[in-house]
Amino acid sequence: MYIKLIQPKMRKRPMDTDIKIHMAPPLGLLTIVNLLRREHRVVLENENVQDIIYDDRPDIVGISVTVDTLPRSIKIAERFRNKGSIVVAGGIHITTAAAAVPPGSFDVLCIGAAEGTWPELIRDYEKGMLKSVYRCSEKFRGEDIVSPAYDFVDKGIYLYCNVVHTSRGCPFRCDFCYNSAEQRSYLNRRIEDVLADIQAVKSRHIMFIDDNFAGNPAWTREFLETIKPMKLKWNAAVSMNAASDEGLLDLMKESGCQSLFIGFESINPGSVGKVHKVQNDTKKYEKVIRAIHERGIMVNASLVFGLDGDTKETFQTTLDWIIANKVETVTSHILTPYPGTALYNRMQEEGRILTEDLSLYNTANVVFQPANMSAEELYEGYLWIYKQIYSLKNIIKRMPEKKNQRAAYLMFNLFYRKYGKMTDFLCKCISYKRIGKIAEKIAYYLR
Numbered sequence: 001m002y003i004k005l006i007q008p009k010m011r012k013r014p015m016d017t018d019i020k021i022h023m024a025p026p027l028g029l030l031t032i033v034n035l036l037r038r039e040h041r042v043v044l045e046n047e048n049v050q051d052i053i054y055d056d057r058p059d060i061v062g063i064s065v066t067v068d069t070l071p072r073s074i075k076i077a078e079r080f081r082n083k084g085s086i087v088v089a090g091g092i093h094i095t096t097a098a099a100a101v102p103p104g105s106f107d108v109l110c111i112g113a114a115e116g117t118w119p120e121l122i123r124d125y126e127k128g129m130l131k132s133v134y135r136c137s138e139k140f141r142g143e144d145i146v147s148p149a150y151d152f153v154d155k156g157i158y159l160y161c162n163v164v165h166t167s168r169g170c171p172f173r174c175d176f177c178y179n180s181a182e183q184r185s186y187l188n189r190r191i192e193d194v195l196a197d198i199q200a201v202k203s204r205h206i207m208f209i210d211d212n213f214a215g216n217p218a219w220t221r222e223f224l225e226t227i228k229p230m231k232l233k234w235n236a237a238v239s240m241n242a243a244s245d246e247g248l249l250d251l252m253k254e255s256g257c258q259s260l261f262i263g264f265e266s267i268n269p270g271s272v273g274k275v276h277k278v279q280n281d282t283k284k285y286e287k288v289i290r291a292i293h294e295r296g297i298m299v300n301a302s303l304v305f306g307l308d309g310d311t312k313e314t315f316q317t318t319l320d321w322i323i324a325n326k327v328e329t330v331t332s333h334i335l336t337p338y339p340g341t342a343l344y345n346r347m348q349e350e351g352r353i354l355t356e357d358l359s360l361y362n363t364a365n366v367v368f369q370p371a372n373m374s375a376e377e378l379y380e381g382y383l384w385i386y387k388q389i390y391s392l393k394n395i396i397k398r399m400p401e402k403k404n405q406r407a408a409y410l411m412f413n414l415f416y417r418k419y420g421k422m423t424d425f426l427c428k429c430i431s432y433k434r435i436g437k438i439a440e441k442i443a444y445y446l447r
Contacts, residue, residue: 001040004058005029008069009047013364017424021048022432024163030148032114049157064091068362074105096181097340112136142187150200159436162203170212175275175342188219205440206234214242224255237261241279259298270309289325298328306335306378308371315381326398333363390417
């Protein structure tokens with residue numbers, strides 16, 4: 001059987017260059033590759049980095065759908081269905097909001113983990129008994145998670161291929177996050193499976209790309225003790241409760257942690273409280289940042305603007321806080337009510353949804369009516385604070401006190417953010433793989 005897997009093209013945000021879409025291969029689709037390639041011919045086409053080939057006729061086309069790529073996914077599906085291919089839609093948006101997908105857009109919807117849906121789907125297709133919906137069983141466990149097919153990746157078109165996941169989901173249920181949907185759960189993988197993936201990417205600089213790397217602190221401690229002798233350098237995303245655990249931070253440092261991505265979301269306690277971000281205590285933010293910095297670990301703060309406690313003054317207040325605490329990098333978002341989440345349901349009931357054009361739901365557009373400012377003020381503030389954070393003046397003000405962090409800090413702030421277009425030009429000339437390797441060496445050997 002001939003199966004084609006497709007990652008639809010994402011819409012870049014105002015601050016993004018093509019580096020963003022060349023950042024890393026799609027591990028979800030690579031997992032499906034590993035599930036199927038022994039018995040079937042499988043190809044993977046990532047529209048972010050290559051054109052989709054339409055002059056063939058796959059038996060099955062599988063499309064990974066996020067909320068903002070749903071409109072594009074439907075167009076891709078139509079072209080292949082007209083050729084006689086069966087089109088299967090899966091991914092985070094289908095799992096979270098399958099009921100909101102326009103009827104007839106796809107032949108099959110896969111809800112939940114690919115490992116718990118695709119094998120049954122293939123068997124039914126071969127029997128001529130294909131169903132319209134496949135759901136992963138609640139019995140799905142961490143040991144059932146399949147490794148991505150790392151050897152299947154064209155490494156020349158990606159900046160980083162050293163990406164590994166240790167878990168699925170998150171134990172928390174913040175209103176604006178996909179994890180607030182009923183279908184989401186949290187699972188840790190077997191440690192031996194994660195170690196095998198680390199060996200497969202052939203790098204000592206690892207990016208753990210979990211929603212929450214430390215969602216189960218006991219598992220995380222065991223894992224960190226296991227990797228200590230490997231002399232890795234690694235980065236990950238954790239929640240505030242884990243970052244507040246100084247013993248866990250010590251272990252992170254000892255095992256090679258370089259930076260932590262943390263969802264602070266807002267420095268306003270009223271804003272945080274209204275979206276059930278129960279793991280965040282804004283009174284502890286500065287103490288947590290100090291504890292992380294004392295261990296030579298950098299902070300990537302995730303911030304969301306437009307929460308119900310925010311006003312147009314929030315942007316200046318937040319910028320002052322970022323500079324005062326020397327937060328090394330910031331990933332900012334406009335609050336976006338994803339369909340299927342608690343936030344979307346509430347805003348829909350309140351009549352605050354401004355558009356149903358899902359291609360705009362990429363955290364860079366205002367798609368709802370803010371509570372305490374206009375939509376225009378929210379958007380302009382979002383653009384303003386990004387420019388301020390990555391101005392040369394404020395890059396210098398936020399310079400890490402520890403000298404061994406400065407190379408990695410400047411590499412991100414200057415070559416990825418401030419002068420990203422120039423870096424992207426170099427990537428196109430030299431290759432994303434080579435630039436990525438240079439960045440890995442700087443991150444590993446100069447710290």
